[in-house]
Amino acid sequence: MGIVETKNLVFEYIRRDEEGNVEGITRAVDDVNLSVGQGDFIAILGHNGSGKSTLAKHINAIHYPTEGTVWVDGKDTCEDANLWDIRQEAGMVFQNPDNQIIGQVVEEDVGFGPENLGVPTQEIWQRVEESLKAVGMYEFRKYSPNKLSGGQKQRVSIAGVIAMHPKCIVLDEPTAMLDPNGRREVIRAVRALNDVEEITIILITHYMEEIIYANKVFVMDKGKIAMEGSPKEIFSQVEKLKSLRLDVPQVTLLAHELRESGLAIPAGILTCEELVASLSAIRRRRGWG
Amino acid sequence: MSIILDHVSHVYEAGTAMEFAALKDINLVIPDGQFIGLIGHTGSGKSTLVQHLNGLLAPTGGNIYYNGADIHDNDYNKKELRSKVGLVFQYPEHQLFEIDVFSDVCFGPKNLGLDKKEVELRSYAALKQVGLEDEYFYQSPFDLSGGQKRRVAIAGVLAMQPEVLILDEPTAGLDPKGRDEILDQIARLREETGMTVILVSHSMEDVAKYVDRIIVMNKGQVMFDNEPREVFRHYRELEEVGLAAPQVTYIMQELKKSGFDVDTDIITIEEARRAILDALK
Ligand SMILES: Nc1ncnc2c1ncn2[C@@H]1O[C@H](COP(=O)(O)OP(=O)(O)OP(=O)(O)O)[C@@H](O)[C@H]1O
Ligand SMILES: Nc1ncnc2c1ncn2[C@@H]1O[C@H](COP(=O)(O)OP(=O)(O)OP(=O)(O)O)[C@@H](O)[C@H]1O
Ligand SMILES: [Mg+2]
């Protein structure tokens, strides 16, 4: 069994009026079967309201299934006895960096998690050091978080999660509020955690160019999984993605447009190098050097 | 008719240990009808700047004129200013508070003293403009997804039909289609009504596609103020301050290095497509 598994997961938000009568039901997650292996880097895409955040909140037991089952590291999230383990094994990072940092000093903020877990003091300091180093923020350990840029704050939030020694981190649009540099820093940190520490990553994002490093992509549509595959497989289907309100990175889009204009370029180009290589090949075939 | 910023500075928490100069001697003229992109690293002062334009923050030095009048004169009508200069805040969840989505959008136009029918017509139209489906109109704004909340916040300001529309990172958290729809809609509204639009954004691609002037902020000062193509020519300097050029500009640089005869100051996909096809002819 993988680190995160869902079987026929359904979640409904039920709205009630003041008397408690049901006013409306929104089926936010609709029969989702997900299987994430330990060490995977998964990306989840989908239109606004497609159910990404609702699904994510099942992974660390903020929401419980209306129907179906969710297992984290083999443990059913519905069983109270598993709650502590699950919250420690699956960490969450959210969109707004300002709402996640509570400490007055960076290292103190990162130490809160393990402290709450009852980790001995000596080990807390070790963990704080490791975690800050893993996201490239160790030199800022004595800073006050409100002196940091958005990208730096997000990396501190991620360090706070890592200090809990999770097996899996769910990041719900961690870069939405960041400038280009901040986005790069966060994605680089996330990739390093996946490569070096082998932490499972589940990244939710609306930035298509952030998912090219994932080994598997899920696309949600109205609560259901509509597409599933490698970034190359997903981004080969430009028209289908557009119909699901999504997009492709600029380089993929340019390659697509050039193909539509008659150039022999393969589908699913993800990087600038690939595009340059394939245009150079065309040029050679046409006899320019 | 225009907005003029004359030697505007803003110091937060002056005289305390937290003192911070967020704006330093800003001089800008914003004529009617321009579509302006305001970019800059986190903390460069973008949100501080735009909150000065509708009088929400007062400069600690310098003056701001709207259509010739100093907005901090004692007899200046601030309330009217807020209805003419509409600001969609960076964090829409801070702006929503009514019991349902429709009432929330009605709040602004209602405060303008319009009659009920007009308020409702405008609010309905604004919600349609941002692409929120009818089924959400009578739900609590707090029960919406992140992107849906943002649409409601934008609709609330559109419904006031401002002369100047300021959007502080309106597309953060919107799905790609929603991002295009809203920016297309705003570009169209500007064409139709001649309103001024100021778009604060971290998306270089969006800014390149829509605006006709970019103002780049760096540490509280204006670093560049020019047409997009001119600004993105300085992509190395932009990188040094946390920004970048659109991805397509980098592709053109790489093609040039590989011996393709293409311009490197290209900033949109369509231009790039044509340039590459020409180079291969
Ligand atoms: N607290 C809530 N109460 C009622 N309905 C909700 C609540 N939160 C979300 N919903 C609804 O559930 C559906 C899924 O929302 P969710 O937040 O999971 O979407 P999302 O894919 O994360 O969207 P976004 O990209 O905008 O963040 C939406 O239709 C939304 O309106
Ligand atoms: N109320 C405040 N008190 C003290 N300092 C503040 C306050 N509000 C903002 N600042 C500081 O002023 C600077 C400019 O902040 P501002 O919010 O204008 O930046 P921004 O360019 O909008 O950044 P972002 O891209 O992150 O939204 C930052 O260093 C910020 O920490
Ligand atoms: Mg969400």
Ligand SMILES: [Mg+2]
């Ligand atoms: Mg801001």
